[in-house]
Amino acid sequence: QKEVEQNSGPLSVPEGAIASLNCTYSDRGSQSFFWYRQYSGKSPELIMFIYSNGDKEDGRFTAQLNKASQYVSLLIRDSQPSDSATYLCAVNVNGNQFYFGTGTSLTVIP
């Protein structure tokens, strides 16, 4: 079983809609959770992170954690074509041990 699993997609949403991305993680001791955006050919760019104690909203982005079910979600409101990218979920178990999912490809259709 992989430490972090994501549906590879592609996920397509119309412009202005809400995009919902999810990932599941296996280690119940995971302490912090990250969402990165990666454009084709570029490196991952941090969008936001949350600790195990709560959700976070930042502009159009909301990260939510469901500890009981061990999944993390990222909601993108008012999706824009510029949001089209691959979204990577990552978890930090302890110290320098990070695990990454393989990413979900999102396409926002104008």
Added chain:
Amino acid sequence: DVKVTQSSRYLVKRTGEKVFLECVQDMDHENMFWYRQDPGLGLRLIYFSYDVKMKEKGDIPEGYSVSREKKERFSLILESASTNQTSMYLCASRGQGLPTQYFGPGTRLLVL
């Protein structure tokens, strides 16, 4: 803003060559990482370093070595490049006690 730079964006090498990939960060971060990213496999940790001259193996260290002689610089070495090391190589850094890693622009390595 954190800045992580990598010495090359693209590299083409021949099988058996020794390859050096360099990474420099300007935020005085203690921790630095080397990952490779392959389609369908995601990011996999090769090595990380938590201090000068200190290193720890990640999940896929075979065929690689690292060097950290100065705090701001972390080098990845492919002693004898092979075709299965063709990949995107990503360097990252993280401050001690801080939650997030920041990535450099990546080096796309092709081994022929």
